[in-house]
Every structure is written in structure tokens, then in C-alpha cells.
Amino acid sequence: MKKYLSYIITIIIGFILYYLLLPPINLHSASFYFFVIILLVVFMFSYSIFNASKTTIDLLFGRIKIKSVKSNDKVYGICIGAIVVIIGGIILVNIICSPIFNAKSYHNRIKIDETGDFTKDVKEVDFNSLPLLDRKSSEVLGDRVMGQMSEWVSQFSVSDTYTQINYNDSIIRVTPLEYADGIKWLTNRREGIKGYITVNSVNGKTELVKLNKGMKYVPSALFNDKMERRLRFKYPTTIFDNISFEIDNEGNPYYIITTTDYTAVGLKEKVTGVIIYNPITGDSKRYSKDKIPSWVDIAYSASLVIEQVDDWGTYNKGFFNSIFGQKNVVNTTDGYNYLAMEDDIYLYTGITSVVSDESNLGFILSNMRTGETKYYRVAGAEEYSAMSSAEGQVQDMGYTSTFPLLINLQGKPTYLVSLKDDNGLVKMYGFIDVVDYQKVVVTDSSKGILVAKDNYLKRIKKDVKDDELVRETIVIDRINTAIINGYTNYYIESKNKKYRVNISIDENLPFLNVGDRIDIGYYKTEENVIEIEKIY
Numbered sequence: 463m464k465k466y467l468s469y470i471i472t473i474i475i476g477f478i479l480y481y482l483l484l485p486p487i488n489l490h491s492a493s494f495y496f497f498v499i500i501l502l503v504v505f506m507f508s509y510s511i512f513n514a515s516k517t518t519i520d521l522l523f524g525r526i527k528i529k530s531v532k533s534n535d536k537v538y539g540i541c542i543g544a545i546v547v548i549i550g551g552i553i554l555v556n557i558i559c560s561p562i563f564n565a566k567s568y569h570n571r572i573k574i575d576e577t578g579d580f581t582k583d584v585k586e587v588d589f590n591s592l593p594l595l596d597r598k599s600s601e602v603l604g605d606r607v608m609g610q611m612s613e614w615v616s617q618f619s620v621s622d623t624y625t626q627i628n629y630n631d632s633i634i635r636v637t638p639l640e641y642a643d644g645i646k647w648l649t650n651r652r653e654g655i656k657g658y659i660t661v662n663s664v665n666g667k668t669e670l671v672k673l674n675k676g677m678k679y680v681p682s683a684l685f686n687d688k689m690e691r692r693l694r695f696k697y698p699t700t701i702f703d704n705i706s707f708e709i710d711n712e713g714n715p716y717y718i719i720t721t722t723d724y725t726a727v728g729l730k731e732k733v734t735g736v737i738i739y740n741p742i743t744g745d746s747k748r749y750s751k752d753k754i755p756s757w758v759d760i761a762y763s764a765s766l767v768i769e770q771v772d773d774w775g776t777y778n779k780g781f782f783n784s785i786f787g788q789k790n791v792v793n794t795t796d797g798y799n800y801l802a803m804e805d806d807i808y809l810y811t812g813i814t815s816v817v818s819d820e821s822n823l824g825f826i827l828s829n830m831r832t833g834e835t836k837y838y839r840v841a842g843a844e845e846y847s848a849m850s851s852a853e854g855q856v857q858d859m860g861y862t863s864t865f866p867l868l869i870n871l872q873g874k875p876t877y878l879v880s881l882k883d884d885n886g887l888v889k890m891y892g893f894i895d896v897v898d899y900q901k902v903v904v905t906d907s908s909k910g911i912l913v914a915k916d917n918y919l920k921r922i923k924k925d926v927k928d929d930e931l932v933r934e935t936i937v938i939d940r941i942n943t944a945i946i947n948g949y950t951n952y953y954i955e956s957k958n959k960k961y962r963v964n965i966s967i968d969e970n971l972p973f974l975n976v977g978d979r980i981d982i983g984y985y986k987t988e989e990n991v992i993e994i995e996k997i998y
Contacts, residue, residue, distance in 0.1 A: 467508070467512040468505060468508040468509040468511075468512050468513060469505075471504070471508045472501060472504050472505040472508060475501075475504050476501050476504070479497065479500060479501070480497070481691070483497060484690055484691060484694040485497040486694070486698070486699055486700060486701050486702070487698050487699050488699050488700070488701055489727075490701065490723060490724040490725075490726070490727060490728070491701050491724070491727070491728070492552070492727050492728045495548055495552060495727065498548065499545055499548060499549075502541045502544055502545055503541075503545075505541060506537070506538055506541045506542075509537055509538075510538075513537070552726075552727045555726045555727065556726045556727055556728075556729055558726075559725050559726035559729055559730070560729065561773070561776075561777055561781050561784075562781050563781075565777040565780045565781040565784070566777070566780075567730070568730065568773040568776075568777045569773060569774055569776075569777040569778050570774075571730055571732065571770050571773055571774070572767075572770035572771060572773070572774050572833070572835060573835070574771070574774055574826065574835045574836065574837050575834075575835065575836045575837065576836075576837045576839070578827075578836035578837065578838050579838075580838045580840060580870065580875055581870060581873045583827070583836065583838075584801075584803065584827070584868075584869075584870045584875075585803065585870060586870050586871075586872070586873075587869040587870055587871055589911050589912055589915065590664070591631075591632075591633060591664055591802070592664060592867070592869070592878075592911070593626070593633045593663030593664060593800070593802060593867070594663065594664065594867075594880060594888070594891075594911065595635075595661065595662075595663045595664075595666055596864045596865070596880065597624055597626075597635070598886055599666075599880075599882075599886060599888065600624050600635045600661040600663065601620075601622065601624060602886055603661050603666060603668040604620050604624070604635075604637060604659045604661055604668060605620055606668070607659060607668045607669070607670050608620050608639075608659065608670065611670060614639070614657070614670075616642070617641075617642060617646050617649075617650055618639040618640060618641060618642055618646070618650075618655060618657075619639065619640055619641075619642045620637060620639060620640075620659060621637045621638050621639065621640045621682075621707070622637070623636075623637045623638065623706065623707045624636070624637045624661070625637070625706045625707050625708055625759070625760060626663065626759075626800050626802075626807060627708050627709070627759040627760070627807065628759060628802050628805045628806065628807060629660075629709060629711070630711055631805075632662060632664070633662070633663045633664055633802045634660045634661060634662050634663060635660070635661045635663055636658060636659070636660050636661075636707060636708065636709055637658065637659050637661075637707060638655065638658045638659075638677065638680065638707050638715065638741075639655050639657050639658060639659070640655065640680060640681070640682035641655070641680075641682040641683065644684055647682065647683055647684050647687075648684075650676075651678060651683065651687060653676045654675070654676020654677050654678035654680075654742070655676050655677040655678075655680060655741075656672055656673045656675075656676040656677075657670055657671055657672045657673055658670075658671050658673075658707070658709070658715055659671070660709075671713065673715070673742070675742050676742070677715060677741035677742050678741070678742065678744065679692055679741050679742075679743075679744035680717075680741045681705075681717075689717060689739060689741060690702075692744055692746075693719065693737065693739065693746065696746065697721075697737070697748070700721050700737075701721065701722050701723060701724070702719050702720070702721060702722075702737075703719075703720040703721070703722040703731070703733070703763060703766065704718075704719075704720040704760070704761075704762070704763035704766070705717060705718070705719050705720075706718045706760040708757075708758060708759060708760065710757045711757050714740075715740075715741060715742070716738050716739060716740060716741070717738075717739040717741060718736050718737075718738060718739075718758055718760060718761065719736060719737040719738075719739060719746075720733055720735075720736055720761055720762065720763065721733070721734045721735050721736060721737060721748070722734060722766075731766060731769070733751050733761060733762055733766070733833060734750070734751060735748060735749050735750040735751045735753075735754070735761075736748075736749050736751070736754055736758065736761050737749075738755070738758070751832075751833070754831055754832075756805070756831075758831055759806065759807045759830060759831055760807065760830050760831070761830065761831050761832075761833070762809075762828070762830050762831075762833050764798055764809055764830075767809050767828045767830075767833070767835070768794050768798065768809075768811060771794050771811075771813075771826055771828075771835070772793050772794055775791065775792035775793055775794070775813065775816075776791055776792075776793065776816075778790060778791070779791075788816055788817070791815075791816040792813050792814065792815060792816060792823060793813070793814060793816055794811045794812065794813060794814075794826070795811055795812040795813070795814050795822065795844055795845055795846070796845075796846065797811065797845055797846070797865045798810060798811035798865070799811075799865050799866065799867055799868070800830075801827065801867070801868065806829050806830070806831055806832075807829075807830045807831070808827045808828060808829055808830065809826075809827070809828045809830055810825060810826070810827055810868045811825065811826060812824070812825045812844060812845055813825055813826060813837065814844055820843070820844050820846075820847045821841065821842065821843060821844055821847070822840075822841065822842055822843065822844050822845075822896075823839065823841055824837055824838050824839040824840050824841065825837075825838055825840065825868065825875075826838070838875075840875050840896060840897070841897065842875070842895075842896035842897040842898070842899070843877070843894065843895075843896060843897075843898070843899030845865060845866050845877070847899050848866055848877045848879070848894040848896075848899045848902075849863035849864075849865070849866065849879060850863075851894055851899045851900065851902045852879050852881060852892035852894055852902055852904060853881070855892070855902060855903075855904045856881060856890060856904055857944070859883075859889070860883075860884070861881035861882060861883055861889055861890060862881070862882055863879045863880070863881055863882075863892065864879050864880045864881075864882065865879075866878060866879050866894070867879070868896070871893070871915070871918075871919075872919070874895070874896070874897075875896040875897075876893055876894065876895060876896060876918075877892075877893070877894040877895075877896055877899075878891065878892070878893055878894075879891070879892045879894070880892075880907070881904060881907075888907050889906070889907055890904045890905060890906055890907050891904065891905050891907055891911055891914040892904040892905075892914075893914065893915065893918035895922060901921075901922045903917050903918040903921050903922070903993075905917045905918075905989065906989065906990070917985075917987060917989070920985040921985065921993055921995070928983065928996075930985065931983035931984060931985060931995060931996060932983065932984055932985070932986050933981065933982070933983050933998075934981075934982055934983075934984075935979060935980070935981050935982075936954070936956040936957070936959070936961070936979070936980060936982060937956055937957075937977065937978070937979050938954055938955075938956060938974060938975070938976050938977060938978050938979075938980070939955045939956050939957070939976065940954070940955040940976060941953070941954050941955075941974060941975070941976060950964075950965040950971075950972075951963070951964055951965070952964075952965070952971050952974070953991075954974075954994075959992065960990060960991045960992065961982070961984075961991065961992045961993075961994050962991050962992070962993055962994065963982075963993070963994035963997070967994060967995070967996065967997060968997040970997075971997075980997060981997065981998035982994045982996065982997055982998070983995055983996035983997075983998065984996075
């Protein structure tokens with residue numbers, strides 16, 4: 463019996479570790495090999511205790527030191543050899559399958575349509591259905607509505623999922639509640655979690671939706687009620703990737719689990735489909751990637767799309783060109799955002815030269831359900847440059863910009879940002895021309911997005927028509943300057959009114975002094991600071 467104890471212990475510990483770690487039994491998964499190596503180490507440790515001819519245990523400085531004597535035993539050599547072969551084999555196979563020898567296949571791992579026409583593919587922006595709230599603002603609203611439910615706050619917490627979806631022609635973020643801790647799971651598991659939160663990304667309307675039947679089999683549950691465990695036991699060889707929470711057109715909650723596969727071990731990940739999981743019943747159904755139901759919005763993770771696009775842009779002329787010559791090598795910019803179009807969610811991110819120069823060569827739109835991706839060659843400002851340009855307009859207030867939304871405004875690609883204070887509240891809207899990020903106009907958010915849009919369109923007109931301007935003669939009471947994005951702006955006060963004028967308007971601005979009388983023209987506005995368009 464002693465001879466087999468090490469095998470029995472290894473099997474028992476193996477079952478426990480599998481139950482806890484849930485690795486896929488798949489030769490392409492790195493976590494599977496990690497699991498195997500742990501079992502080999504456990505076996506060697508137990509074998510050294512139960513099968514050595516002489517074993518002593520010494521307590522040295524609080525640590526257990528095991529000495530085994532059986533120098534001719536080959537078991538240790540076999541186990542160590544197996545670990546070396548596994549690690550060495552993974553390294554060797556991954557080198558053979560790496561971009562060094564397969565640059566073309568990495569470039570082609572995503573198909574990108576480069577014939578897209580922005581004005582045709584992206585409809586003119588509808589400000590009545592524009593998702594102005596970003597994720598952080600949605601989280602603030604979600605936590606606030608949960609705080610109003612005193613009987614639930616002590617039992618549940620709000621998940622940080624906040625998936626953006628198209629729900630019956632409304633753009634919302636949806637997130638489930640989850641058990642606050644293990645004790646709360648134990649006391650509530652019979653009824654389950656009876657709600658989720660929706661936040662309308664357009665108007666900020668937030669709702670705690672209560673369910674008739676609770677969600678029992680969720681990620682925050684324990685033991686066999688845990689969602690990941692139920693999925694692993696049903697799909698033991700499947701590799702899971704992105705997990706998102708969504709609701710169907712009737713408001714029923716589901717988790718969408720993306721299934722993927724790799725080349726070699728953990729290389730060149732590709733989506734194979736999704737599993738739609740019902741957290742109320744614990745049932746699930748698998749779909750191939752070409753048969754995903756249309757109500758599902760997120761099958762591809764943002765990180766995977768960006769990784770694939772980066773490989774497309776990096777290896778288009780081979781591996782060594784990506785390092786040395788870097789001819790035509792491009793990458794995605796650091797951030798991304800989402801657009802809602804025709805009942806689907808699209809990921810947007812810019813494409814820029816591998817040599818950072820604060821400008822974009824174009825941008826991509828990728829359907830998060832189908833993976834279809836288009837590249838639009840529209841040279842312009844890199845997103846963070848546009849954000850800095852908007853922040854520069856209100857630098858005295860210290861507002862920070864959200865990552866831009868890309869919109870079609872009268873046939874032109876335009877960035878739209880929200881400027882927020884330290885508490886995360888939206889104070890202003892900023893419109894920035896994608897092609898020329900010096901064309902930026904910010905407007906107080908209390909006046910509404912339509913007023914902000916009108917202010918922008920008025921101020922970027924190339925030809926300023928006198929009959930459209932308000933003409934006024936002012937006497938300068940005070941004048942100051944500020945350099946914003948390399949351009950000098952003059953701030954003038956006259957009879958408690960504030961004006962701003964860019965150096966490009968009139969080259970004589972540096973010679974103005976307090977007491978000077980000037981004739982100015984500006985568009986009618988309700989802004990606190992009036993933008994001067996012309997000096998007569």
C-alpha cells in the first residue's frame with residue numbers, strides 16, 4: 463500500500479487543484495501545462511516521503527527539511543526530465559510558430575477592409591442617441607442607484623462589468639449585482655441575485671431591474687454554483703476568453719463567454735465562437751462565430767481586436783522590417799472607444815506610425831460581434847493630442863477630457879469629448895476637428911449638446927460673413943495672454959464681459975493695451991467667454 467500512496471495523493475491533490483484552478487484540458491493552453499507541472503512536483507514530493515529507503519524530517523529555523531536516501535531511484539529523473547521537456551518543447555514550438563518565421567500569417571490573422579468610405583459607412587451623428595456617458599460616469603450612477611436600495615446594499619454589490627450594448631434601439635451599459643462575500647452567498651443562494659442595473663448612455667437614466675427569478679449560478683457564487691466551474695465541467699477542453707454580461711431584447715440576463723483557440727501554446731489567439739450562459743438556470747449553449755445571435759453585442763474583446771490589428775500593421779512587410787527598417791509599420795493608438803451603429807457595437811481606435819508623432823494616419827472600426835473590421839485613411843490628430851487641445855481651452859479650470867467619441871458631423875470626422883471635474887461630473891463638451899485639432903470649441907454642458915454643436919459649426923467656418931456676426935466696439939479694461947497648443951490666445955475684459963481671440967485673427971494683437979478701443983465681431987452666444995472672430 464505504501465508503494466501507491468504517492469500516486470493516490472497526487473490524484474487527490476490533482477482533483478482539488480483542477481476544481482480550484484479550472485484549467486482547460488487543451489494542448490494549446492499554457493495553463494494546462496502549468497497544471498501538469500504542478501502535479502509532477504506534487505508527485506515527486508510525495509514520492510520522496512513514502513518511497514525513499516530512509517526519510518528524515520528535521521525542523522530547521524521553523525522550516526521542514528526532508529532528506530531522502532535512495533540514490534538509484536529513477537523516478538525523480540523521469541519527473542524532472544518531463545518538466546524540462548514540457549518547458550523546452552513549449553519554447554521550441556513557440557519560436558517555430560512565432561512572427562520570426564511566420565510574419566505573413568500574423569499580418570493576415572485579421573482581415574481588414576481598406577476600401578471604406580467614412581461618410582457612407584458612418585451615418586450623420588444623431589445627438590438624440592449619442593452615448594455621452596463614459597464608463598466611469600456610468601459607474602458613479604450605478605453605485606448611486608444601488609445605494610438607494612437599503613435592503614439590498616447589505617447583501618449585494620455592483621459588479622464593475624458595465625457592458626455597453628444596443629438594447630431595443632437604446633444605447634445602455636448593463637451590469638449585474640453580485641454577492642458581497644461568501645457569507646452573503648450562503649444566506650442568499652436559494653433565492654439568487656434578483657437584479658441588474660442599466661444606465662442609459664445618452665441621458666443617464668439609471669434603473670435597478672428586478673427579476674422574478676434570481677441569478678443563482680454567477681461568477682461571485684461559490685463551489686458548484688460558480689459560473690466558471692459549471693462551464694469548465696461542461697466544456698473541459700474549451701479555452702474561455704472574454705466574459706461579458708448582456709441582456710436580450712426581452713431583458714433576460716445572460717453571460718456571453720467567448721471561446722478561442724491558439725497556434726502552438728498561447729500564440730495567435732483567434733475567436734471560435736461564444737457560449738451563451740443563463741445564470742438563472744445554469745444552462746448554456748455554444749455557437750460558432752458565424753452563427754452568433756444578432757442580439758449579442760460583444761463576442762470579441764477589445765484587447766484581442768487591438769492585438770490583431772497591431773500584428774496586421776507591424777508585420778505587413780516581414781518580421782525584420784518591423785524591427786529595423788520599419789517601412790509602413792503602424793500600430794493602434796493607446797486608447798479606444800465604442801460606437802453604436804445599426805444595432806451593433808463597434809470598437810474605434812486610431813492608427814498611427816510606429817514612430818510617435820502625435821498624429822493618426824487613419825482609424826479602424828471593428829464590429830464587436832462579428833469581428834469585421836474596416837480601415838479609414840483619414841489623416842488627423844492623435845486622440846490624446848485632441849484631448850490635450852480641449853483641456854487647453856479650460857486649463858484654468860483644471861477639467862480633464864474623456865477619450866474621444868468619433869462622429870460624422872456634416873460629412874467630416876469629428877472628435878467629441880466630455881470635460882469633467884475632479885468629482886467626475888461633466889462640465890463642458892468639446893468638439894475637435896480630426897484633421898486639424900487646433901479647431902476646437904468647448905461649451906458649458908448645461909447648455910446642452912445641440913448648443914455645443916452649433917457653437918462649433920459656427921466657429922470653424924472658413925469664411926466669416928459680416929452679416930452673421932454681432933458687431934461691437936469695446937474698450938479694453940484688462941488683457942492677458944495664454945499659450946495653448948503653441949498658439950497665443952488673448953483674453954480681454956471690457957465692462958464685465960470676457961472675450962477670447964486667437965493670434966491668427968489679427969497680427970496687431972500683441973500691440974493692444976489697456977484703454978484701447980477696438981471694433982470686434984463674434985457669433986451670438988450664451989457662453990461666459992465670447993470668442994472674437996474678427997477685428998475690424
